Amino acid sequence: MTFVSAHSTPAVDTAVEHTTQAMIAVRQLRRTYPTADGGEVTALVDTDLHVSDGEFIAIVGPSGCGKSTLLRLLAGLDLPDSGRIELNGHMVSGPSRDVGVVFQNATLLPWLTIASNVSLPLRVGGKQRGPALGTEELLDMAGLGGFGAKYPNELSGGMQQRAAICRALIRQPKVLLMDEPFGALDALTRERMNAELQRIWLATGKTIVLITHSISEAVFLADRVLVMSPRPGRVIADLTVPLDRPRDFADAVGHPAFIELSHQVRKLLNEGEGK
């Protein structure tokens, strides 16, 4: 695994400039879907988004607000009606090697071992092989060392989702997009997975966009929490989380800034619902 290390003064300068550069820039995004009765429903309107390199942002919003639509657009799995998405300075027009996606369900292939599942991205998607991480190394990092030969149904939900994260990381993408990755887990496992994800993020320095409907998960993990309005969805608030890293879940939830921010997010969500 490679880390950006600041061994001389010029390197620090470039690193600083690097972090201010936009990894993801979204402008005036709009996506509508045709309905069965011939009308159309607007999933996303006037959406702007700016994510710096190495930043961890969380997007929260009521269900059906277009969070998942936004993520699919960022992943290049869907195309917008209008507006533009830039990723690392390039227009997004389809799936990219720079992006790893973690889906709601782990979507591991049940007929492959965990190791084969994790290395699947290296076996598909064209022969232009980019830099890749070792499967064993990744599994070790995610606390799945020794589970490579197991099959997905032999692992717990949390372990399966960790394997899915490994799979998303193996091509060394710059951006990790996560669509409610821990939604199916019980509360305690979820907290552990949050701590785990923070650790992985600190170790790899990826840019992460996390879609979630858990306010505490968003505030605990993210540098910034973006709140979306109900359909048609757009970003109505952009809140910076002032907590130091690494964060400890038990400590963080008691922190005044955490409580204040969670309250703020909840109020914004409730106001949106009341409209």
Added chain:
Amino acid sequence: MSRIADASMNSAPQEKRRPNRKRWPGRSSLISMAGLAVVLGGWELLVHGTGIPSYVLPSIEDVVRSLADGLLVPVTDRSGYYLPLWSTLSNSAIGYFIGGFLAIVLGSLMAEFRTVEKLLMPYAFALQSLPKVAIAPLIVIWCGFGDSSKIAMAALLTFFPVLVNTFAGIQSTERGRLDLMQSLSASRLETYWNVKLPSAAPYIFAGLEMGIVYALLGTIVAEYLGAQQGIGVTIMQAEAVTDVPTVFAVLVILGAVGVAMHLGISWLKARIIRW
């Protein structure tokens, strides 16, 4: 499982409370054996008590004698059952593999390409609803009285259940798995091999399980229409001289072979589909 069973066996109070719950593994086979005994007993009563002529219903002893006559001979003996059985089974197997393979290929093409689906689906359904045994005389005219018409019938009868199941199985591939492959920029062929075909495997095996019985049926029908060898020919010859015990003996053998083939496919299925 077995540990739990052991535990409840050892706990005496539970056993006292529910004495009827005690079961042993041979129980269900005992029940089917009892059923068989009733049927055989009824058969004997019918034969010896009502004076039904033996060319309508032979006695069990006659059938057993015919079985012994045909089975307790050298494998290469021309009067034995082994040569015709080998002829029928090998032709069924060849037809089964040809029909099954073509069905998986065509079913896949139909599921993958709308044009192929539009082109073939109406005819596939028309041919499917046609009683295929009715085509048998035509096949014999085209392919002659040799092995090729038997192979063709076996292939034809295997083809449809496998085709329909392959098509349905590939079409019902989970959306999330397709999203995953799309996010990895996997090609159509990569998605087919890595996700769609394995996802469809349980469906395809259901078709193959049906197909194996049909393959045998197809071969025997072709043999009835005029062939030099095969178990169908043995039945026809026995019928011509009203040797009904032999007809029964062959039917017993066919029943056993059918069960064995079904078990074989189920075993293969369990080996391949472990998820």
